[in-house]
Amino acid sequence: MDSLQDRISILLDWAASHHATLHPSAEVYDDAETGLSFRVKPSSASSISPYEPIVSLPTNLSLSYANALQPTPAFPREFLSKTKPHVIGRLFLIKELLRGEESFWYPYIQALPQPEDVDDWALPPFWPEEEAELLEGTNVEIGLDKIRNDLKREFRDAKALLLASQKDAEDDFSELLTKELYNWAYCIFSSRSFRASLVMSEAQQQSLPEDVSVDDFSVLLPLFDIGNHDMTVDVKWELAAAEGAKDRNSGASCQLKVGREHRPGQQIFNNYSPKTNAELLLGYGFMLPVTDELHNDYIHVRKRTAPSAPLPANPQSGSSVPEEYLISLRPITDPSSLLAVSKQSLLINPPALGLLGAFKHVQHDMVWDILMTLLQHSSIPLIKLIPLNSNTFPSEEEAVRQRQERFFSGHVNDECQEYLEQTVAIIQHKVLQELERLNETDMEVVGDDVELLSPNQRLALEYRERCRRVLENTLATMGEDEMMQYDD
Incomplete structure (x- = not known):
């Protein structure tokens, strides 16, 4: 395999030959911390202004499930009709990998981490056991198991169906397909793909089968995917008319625009949408x-009524998960808790009454939902449980806000005190439960053993410590509540 720089040069030449463009003042370089990245050339005489296109990529250079359908189906029609689009997309990537230089996307695929270089692409679900075990008892453990089990089932079913539906004796794809290759394709899509509805042209979307939604699969964007993640930067993924190409790459282009001025030598980041460190x-x-200015450490708490599921695996999907809540390293209302604010619909920050310490680190939607759940078994309506001043006549929306303000600040009557204490107890129990799980699975590393740790082990231990700080900070703040009082 050529050097990394040679592989990137091949990618850049291929992309340019098909009308992709990189801002003339920008370049691809290998950063010591973030790997392949965009930056303004250090020798550039000028900065790049906000929202100037950094990359413009014809959408027909993208690689996804849609490419497996046309112009000639890449798999038997029976297989396509019985297999989920996201699985087909991964299998199509593998098929193009196996085609080598015959693949239209070879210049892109050869620049990706290669299947044999496992350390370069393996995400936590595929770490060796001695590394993955350090994540046991943490907030991602259930997600790890769910991903592994889902992929085992998808691979097994796809392999069997391919063998059953394969009619061309010369097509040996099903024999070449391995679990390791499927895991590789999963990791490539997970770590690099984009939400289809945001980056596919209208023509591409309209070409999909009627029973397939545009967001049933994700899309790989060669060159475009080099940009690293910065949650604080405003970015736009805009579809624009491509410059007068007449071949297969004519039509729309997807442009990366970043709302920040970049000076010579500065890295240019993308934004994959708000995602916790988990x-x-x-x-x-x-x-x-x-x-x-920013922290990104949160504990995910699933609603009791929500089905068990992993954390989102695709950091560029742009989707949120309403079936869960967040517990934050810093108070939810702290300016650095940027993600928490973006995730919740209810944000209580009463300037006069303040917040109980018990609720400062917990997503406020979680607190209110707990109370509403408790009230399902009560004969007392909310308007009587938290009465308002009879001299005021607020709107229904304002009345709810005032009741929330009273509850979150602990200014409630004796009748509501019981529900307030139950709500606090439920939250405290959950935090203690998570901390106990973490303590039970702790593995102490001392002395010279620290030097023997792999990068993944160091990352796992760092994540464990971050989880611990979130939980301990939350408990410490809960302990600040000296009294809960009633104000009429």
């Missing part, structure tokens, strides 16, 4: 550092 660890294999 989600980024599962889907990308990295975490964002804690700074004064």
Whole structure:
């Protein structure tokens, strides 16, 4: 295999030959911390202004499930009709990998981490046992198991169906398909793909089968996917008319525009949408550092009524998960808790009454939902449980806000006190439960053993410590509540 720089040069030449463009002041380079990245050339005489297109990629250079359908189906029609689009997309990537230089996407695929270089692409679900075991008892453990089991089932079913529906004796794809290759394709899509509805042209979307939704699968964008993640930067993925090409790549282009000025030598980041460090660890294999301006450490708490499911595996899907809540390293209302604010619909920050310590680190939707659940078994309606001043006549919306303000600040009457204490107890129990799970699975590393740890083991231990800080900070703040009082 050629050097990394040679592989990137091949990708850049191929992309340019098919009308993709990179801003003339931008370049691809290998950063010591973030790997392949975009930056403004250090020798550039000028900066790149906000929202200037960094990359413009014809959408027909993308690789996804849609490419497995046309112009000639890549798999038997029976297989296509019985297999989920996201699985077909992964299998199509594998098929193009196996075609080698005959593949239209070879210049892109050869620039990806290769299947044999497992350490370069393996996400936590595929770490060796001695590395993955360090994530036991953490917030991602259920997600790890769910991903592994889902992929085993998908691979087994796809292999069997391919063998049953394969009619061309010369097509040996089903024999070449291995579990390791399927895991590789999963990791490539998980860590690099984009939400189809945001980056596919209208013509591409309209060409899909009627029973397939545009977001039933994700899309790989060669070159475009080099941009690394910065949750604080505003980005636009805009579809625009491509410059007058007449071949297969004519039509729309997807442009990356970043709302920040970049000076010579500065890295240019993309934004994969708000994702916690738990989600980024599962889907990308990295975490964002804690700074004064931003922290990204949260514990995910699933609703009791929600089905068991992993954290989102695709960090660029753009989708949220309403079946869960967040517990935050810092108070939810802290300016650095950027993601928490984006995830919740209810944000209580009463300037006069303040917040109980018990609720400062917990997503406020979770607190209110717990109370509403408790009230399902009560004969007392909310308007009587938390009465308002009889001299005021607020709107229904304002009345709810005032009741929430009273409850979150602990200014309730004796009748509501019981429900307030139950709500606090439920939250405290969950936090203690998570901390106990973490303590029970702790593995102490001392002395010279630290030097023997692999990068993945160091990452796992760092994640464990981050989870612990979230839980301990939450408990410490809960302990600040000296009294809960009633104000009429």
